[in-house]
Amino acid sequence: MSLSLAAAHALTTIGQVLTDLPDPDPLAPPGFGAVTTLVAWAKWVGLIAAILALIAVAVMFMFNARRGEGGEHVKTLVSILVGVMIIGAATALVGFISGS
Template identity: 80%
Template structure:
């Protein structure tokens, strides 16, 4: 038998037994409530900072558009939006891991 056929057989056999493994729901350890509170505060602070940064970028757009330099802040605007997505994704990931 070739190596690829052996590998395919091993993966097929492992896939059949994977359905037999238990899949328990995630449960937060005792005392995790304090950590969840800190994470929710961090999310709130991060989103407020992102909103303030978006307002600051809008003001920079406004002032620099009069001088013909308005397009230079597009990178900053995109970076802030990516930061907002990371904050949202991190919160969802922590919520999934903690079972909330």
């Protein structure tokens, strides 16, 4: 038997063993409701801060556009939008882990 056939057979056997492993649904431990509430509050505060930051960047765009310097705050805008994506991803991850 060649080396490549032996490797293919080994990978097939490992794959069959791994597919037989159980995959239970996530279940939150008792008393995890307080953590969910804290995450919800943190999400709310984070998104409010992001909205205020977007308004501040818009005001900076407005004032700097009158002086001909409007494009310098694009990096700030992108940073805020990345922060919003991280906030959304973090709460989705906690929701997945807690099973809600």
